[in-house]
Amino acid sequence: MRYVYLITFFVVVLTAGVLGYRGSIATKPPLEVFPDMDRMPKYKPQAESAFFADGRSDRPIPTGTVARGQANLDSHLSAGRAASGEFVRGFPVSIPVDNVLMARGKERFDIYCAVCHGQNGDGKGIVAAYGWGGAVSFHNDLYRAMPEGELYNTVTNGKNTMMGYGDKLDTRDRWAVVAYLRALQRAHNGKASDVPQANKAELGIQ
Ligand code: HEC
Structure with a gap:
């Protein structure tokens, strides 16, 4: 019998607790087990701020800032194209092709391209072993024979099923990858006559 009183008591308390507050408006935020960032200290656009000397929450754009894609670079450097829109052969003057660029290109190529195109550029990357071909x-x-500018454009924007790397490799890195791609091509297509005299002996060629 005690239990019946007890259970009845809890049911009444529960019912009153849930239903009794219907319609009353709470002034405090509800109990949140996981606060979901509904309330947080932040500035709304064009609001006042006591923190900054000029009293504005909006901060002026730092000088020299350029919006993404708005940089006024020369089109050879930024797009691999001449002013006429044609793809350019060769590398932009501001990107000298030296050992530093080549080393960077190799590093980036091995990270970003080799999975599909293979470490030596033969199109047999690791993904092929998993049935994903096409590179x-x-x-x-x-x-x-493809102009460097066109290779650069593919690296930037992708081509058909290949995605672009413009958001992962910056301008210089993309040219570095193109330089390394050229090096792979030359190495692959090399002839004995390309090897400097001094290195012939170590490779066992006449
Ligand atoms: C996820 C796999 C994958 C990765 C990673 C990848 N590619 Fe490709 N790439 C492809 C495929 C697939 C094609 C063929 C696209 C087509 O159908 O024309 C291709 C085509 C190309 C072409 C030829 C485009 C043309 O004009 O025909 C070039 C050049 C190239 N890739 C360079 C690169 C370089 C450089 C990287 C690294 C920055 C890279 N790719 C990373 C899959 C990949």
């Missing part, structure tokens, strides 16, 4: 080999006349 091209760079060792054919089409890609040997």
